[in-house]
Amino acid sequence: MPEGWLGKHWACHQLAREAKGEILLFTDADTVHASSTISHTVSVMIREKTDLLTAVVKERSDTLGELITIPFMIHSVFSIFPLVIAYGKRFKSLAAASGQFMMFRRLSYLTVGGHEAVKDHGVDDISLGRLIRQE
16 A cells, blocks of 8 residues: 555545446445345436435444444434535535435546545545535
């Protein structure tokens, strides 16, 4: 891994360079998706004409600690980032994305610099979400 990169960001950057499609999906290994997840989110992305679609998806919970903390973390995110307000154009600073599921239009992802632009940011999802909103 080159100096200055965080591991996940470097992996996503390499995968994006190799991908061939118009839409890029980054999702975590510990998430669980329904069989219709991809087709549904692509449809929403097209209908809403958005450059980034993010989702809070089911996360695999294998321990009691995970069963207790994961719902709390999700609730905390929605409390800190009021998405209904952030969805509008006026409050770009409230924008955030969930690193568990980020679906980008390739051109938009590349235009903002992709993971290379946030290679040293601890929270790539929030940083990428804000970069996309600035475009």
